[in-house]
Amino acid sequence: MNKIGFGFLRLPLLDPKNDQTTDYEELNKMVDAFLASGQNYFDTAWTYMDGESENAIRKALVERHPRESFRLADKLPGYMAKSEADSERFFRESLERTGAGYFDVYLVHGVDSESYERSKRMHHFDFVRQLKAEGRVKEIGFSFHDNANVLRQILEEQPGMDYVQLQINYLDWESDSVQSRKCLEVAEEFGKKVIVMEPVKGGMLANVPEEAAEILAKANPDCSPAHWALRFVQQIPSVDVCLSGMSTLAQVEDNLGDFVPLSKAEDLALKKAARVILDKTAIPCTGCSYCVSGCPQRVWIPKYFKLYNEYAAKPDDKWKVAPEYKKMTEGRGAAKDCIGCGACESVCPQHLPIIENLKNVSEALD
Numbered sequence: 579m580n581k582i583g584f585g586f587l588r589l590p591l592l593d594p595k596n597d598q599t600t601d602y603e604e605l606n607k608m609v610d611a612f613l614a615s616g617q618n619y620f621d622t623a624w625t626y627m628d629g630e631s632e633n634a635i636r637k638a639l640v641e642r643h644p645r646e647s648f649r650l651a652d653k654l655p656g657y658m659a660k661s662e663a664d665s666e667r668f669f670r671e672s673l674e675r676t677g678a679g680y681f682d683v684y685l686v687h688g689v690d691s692e693s694y695e696r697s698k699r700m701h702h703f704d705f706v707r708q709l710k711a712e713g714r715v716k717e718i719g720f721s722f723h724d725n726a727n728v729l730r731q732i733l734e735e736q737p738g739m740d741y742v743q744l745q746i747n748y749l750d751w752e753s754d755s756v757q758s759r760k761c762l763e764v765a766e767e768f769g770k771k772v773i774v775m776e777p778v779k780g781g782m783l784a785n786v787p788e789e790a791a792e793i794l795a796k797a798n799p800d801c802s803p804a805h806w807a808l809r810f811v812q813q814i815p816s817v818d819v820c821l822s823g824m825s826t827l828a829q830v831e832d833n834l835g836d837f838v839p840l841s842k843a844e845d846l847a848l849k850k851a852a853r854v855i856l857d858k859t860a861i862p863c864t865g866c867s868y869c870v871s872g873c874p875q876r877v878w879i880p881k882y883f884k885l886y887n888e889y890a891a892k893p894d895d896k897w898k899v900a901p902e903y904k905k906m907t908e909g910r911g912a913a914k915d916c917i918g919c920g921a922c923e924s925v926c927p928q929h930l931p932i933i934e935n936l937k938n939v940s941e942a943l944d
């Protein structure tokens with residue numbers, strides 16, 4: 579069993595500070611290895627890496643492999659639309675950038691209760707239904723970032739959706755904000771196919787605190803923390819695709835092969851590890867970067883949160899973290915430069931109190 583999909587969201591970069599510097603030598607190898615293993619689902623979006631993700635799909639995938647050898651999913655950034663006419667413009671730009679000719683799956687991107695109201699006003703769901711009827715895309719749906727009640731409302735009001743893309747991982751399974759389990763149950767009730775995003779929670783579950791890693795290693799020494807996370811999601815019968823945002827060839831190779839369902843003892847160990855991780859993670863940011871482009875102060879929010887989490891887990895290591903933070907802030911806004919405009923919080927799919935968290939980062943590291 580392997581349902582892995584290749585998310586073009588965290589690509590290998592020649593300059594880690596610049597999303598526009600894709601390392602194509604590495605990426606081409608990753609794409610080739612992925613396809614050679616028999617997997618064929620790729621995922622991108624108009625907004626990923628400021629458009630670079632769609633360009634990379636064209637260069638590394640579309641121009642190097644026959645169109646029928648892969649499935650490609652792209653997304654309509656409804657939350658950015660200013661008028662109804664934007665839908666067609668976004669769709670055409672995505673087709674042009676990717677060079678794909680058509681999309682196998684086309685989703686309304688990042689729907690939550692707020693953006694859903696805008697999507698209803700601007701007829702985004704009607705637009706994707708029309709694309710499918712015209713044969714310009716094969717299947718449709720939406721990616722979702724809210725609670726199970728909102729999901730139910732959307733599925734009741736929007737017929738014809740083939741897919742729902744949900745954030746599902748063992749850490750968010752019972753969380754009050756993400757509600758992985760409850761959302762999955764609603765999607766199943768409506769008979770929808772499920773695409774999973776963030777199964778490793780933006781890499782957080784690949785690099786768990788020492789105490790959690792020990793619990794997992796004791797239960798199964800041959801399974802890496804990232805594999806535990808992927809096995810948890812892959813064993814869910816209604817999951818059709820499990821997206822992984824891979825950045826290196828080694829990660830691709832690690833994600834290929836079979837995923838064995840968890841045993842009862844492993845399931846218990848995972849629950850125990852999850853409690854430890856929740857206790858030790860100061861800011862549960864997934865590193866998706868949705869908050870970055872709209873920040874007037876160019877505050878590098880996810881990078882600072884990642885460093886802060888390292889610091890919070892091991893305050894004695896501040897001597898290591900502080901110089902790294904200083905380097906990161908060169909040419910960008912530091913945490914102290916946040917003016918509290920709220921642009922970041924309005925787009926954060928995890929609904930994090932970013933402004934408050936930046937104050938904590940600033941106190942510790944500025």
Ligand code: SF4
Pocket residue numbers: 872873874875876877879915916917918919920921922923932933936
């Ligand atoms: S609240 Fe602060 S971090 Fe967020 S967008 Fe505004 S200035 Fe940037």
Ligand code: SF4
Pocket residue numbers: 862863864865866867868869870879880925926927928929930932
């Ligand atoms: S703060 Fe929110 S939007 Fe920004 S990277 Fe983290 S999870 Fe994504």
